Amino acid sequence: MRALLLRDLRLAFRAGGGFGLSLAFFLMVAVIVPLGVGPAPATLALIAAGVLWVGALLAALLSLDRIFALDYEDGSLDLLATSPLPLGGVVAMKALAHWLTTGLPLVAASPILAVLLNLPREGYVWLLVSLAIGTPALSIIGAFGASLTVGLKRGGLLLGLLVLPLYIPTLIFGAEVVKAGAAGAAIGTPLAALAAITAGAWAGLPLAAAMAIRANLR
Amino acid sequence: MLTAQNVAVARAGVMVLAGVSFSLNAGRALILRGPNGAGKTTLLRAVAGLQPISGGILTAVEDDIAYGAHSDGVKPTLTVAENLNFWAQIYGSDLAADAMTAMQLDPLATRRAGQLSAGQKRRLGLARILATGRKIWVLDEPTVSLDTASVALFGAAVQAHLNAGGAALIATHIDLGFAADVLDITPFRAGADTPVLSGQFDEAFL
Numbered sequence: 001m002r003a004l005l006l007r008d009l010r011l012a013f014r015a016g017g018g019f020g021l022s023l024a025f026f027l028m029v030a031v032i033v034p035l036g037v038g039p040a041p042a043t044l045a046l047i048a049a050g051v052l053w054v055g056a057l058l059a060a061l062l063s064l065d066r067i068f069a070l071d072y073e074d075g076s077l078d079l080l081a082t083s084p085l086p087l088g089g090v091v092a093m094k095a096l097a098h099w100l101t102t103g104l105p106l107v108a109a110s111p112i113l114a115v116l117l118n119l120p121r122e123g124y125v126w127l128l129v130s131l132a133i134g135t136p137a138l139s140i141i142g143a144f145g146a147s148l149t150v151g152l153k154r155g156g157l158l159l160g161l162l163v164l165p166l167y168i169p170t171l172i173f174g175a176e177v178v179k180a181g182a183a184g185a186a187i188g189t190p191l192a193a194l195a196a197i198t199a200g201a202w203a204g205l206p207l208a209a210a211m212a213i214r215a216n217l218r
Numbered sequence: 219m220l221t222a223q224n225v226a227v228a229r230a231g232v233m234v235l236a237g238v239s240f241s242l243n244a245g246r247a248l249i250l251r252g253p254n255g256a257g258k259t260t261l262l263r264a265v266a267g268l269q270p271i272s273g274g275i276l277t278a279v280e281d282d283i284a285y286g287a288h289s290d291g292v293k294p295t296l297t298v299a300e301n302l303n304f305w306a307q308i309y310g311s312d313l314a315a316d317a318m319t320a321m322q323l324d325p326l327a328t329r330r331a332g333q334l335s336a337g338q339k340r341r342l343g344l345a346r347i348l349a350t351g352r353k354i355w356v357l358d359e360p361t362v363s364l365d366t367a368s369v370a371l372f373g374a375a376v377q378a379h380l381n382a383g384g385a386a387l388i389a390t391h392i393d394l395g396f397a398a399d400v401l402d403i404t405p406f407r408a409g410a411d412t413p414v415l416s417g418q419f420d421e422a423f424l
Contacts, residue, residue, distance in 0.1 A: 003304055003307035007293075007296070007300075007304045010296065011293060011295060014295035015295060017295065071291075074289055074293065074294075075287050075289025076291035078287050079285065079291040080308075081267075082267055082284075083305075083308050083309065084308065084309060084310065085308060218269055
């Protein structure tokens with residue numbers, strides 16, 4: 001399992017691995033939105049939490065189809081499915097590698113982008129916390145979506161349609177944490193719901209994704 | 219080590235083979251023959267566990283099959299040694315270095331796999347099988363794109379594996395240079411109108 005995680009991280013950092021792509025995309029969204037809605041600080045402060053979370057969603061989506069597609073194309077997925085590793089563990093490790101290379105940098109960069117969007121200062125720490133708790137769910141839900149479309153030619157678009165609706169609960173509670181935190185209100189309920197979604201997704205989806213992969217490899 | 223009794227396999231909702239029986243003992247190799255599309259790959263995938271069988275009984279020593287497919291699962295941005303060590307770790311074996319020497323990959327160890335020729339890549343794929351340390355090798359056209367010297371190298375590796383008490387089930391068209399039983403699967407071909415026996419849920423959508 002650890003060997004698989006290290007291999008996926010190594011592949012992501014080597015040429016063509018796509019590391020930094022999602023982060024750059026996230027940056028672009030945060031830069032472009034003020035240009036679109038105008039520079040009024042009050043307006044930006046109002047929408048900052050929502051825009052940052054939507055940006056995180058889209059940035060995660062961008063790299064999802066790579067989770068299994070590359071391994072499927074070069075035959076590694078067949079070989080991993082016949083290896084001693086449980087396939088659910090393979091899915092979990094690949095989702096974890098996806099989060100470490102796309103989600104984690106995004107979490108780290110988010111306070112800087114929050115400045116660009118004039119998020120109230122009280123919201124910074126909650127933005128960081130909500131992204132840190134919420135983005136792992138994006139990776140594992142995305143891995144589940146990728147397992148459904150593995151083997152399809154140009155499955156990337158279908159993947160987006162499948163996965164984005166599943167991201168909605170994470171988006172709602174994640175943005176709510178930031179909004180409530182920035183306004184100084186209680187954040188207990190949305191934060192607990194966000195954590196529950198992440199925990200539930202990591203508990204159930206690796207097995208579901210493993211079954212989908214087995215069916216797709218037939 | 220591996221026996222098939224009256225095995226039937228289907229692919230994409232169509233019966234491909236029916237009534238296949240064979241048995242493979244330690245120290246023996248079984249060569250599958252048959253024209254293109256006869257179902258060699260489908261049968262091997264069923265033996266490897268990727269394809270559910272639709273009839274018959276397939277028994278094997280548990281957790282002792284190493285499967286080598288058409289594609290080698292080689293990552294172009296990793297070096298030869300990294301690729302091989304990864305698979306050895308996955309199988310929990312320490313045979314990566316031996317496998318590299320056996321397939322004469324030592325001079326290429328630090329080279330990116332993307333820069334290998336087709337034949338060298340194939341040798342890396344076969345070295346992966348050696349590195350698994352498993353007893354039953356299930357190989358699909360292992361000699362594709364190998365030159366004669368490499369075929370001999372591979373034949374010697376299989377022979378050494380058999381001598382050590384292993385077994386091999388190989389689909390190939392060429393003579394590998396060791397004693398082996400031959401199974402021609404052409405007579406087991408199922409007609410396209412043979413009804414699919416299994417009630418697999420996904421077959422309804424095909």
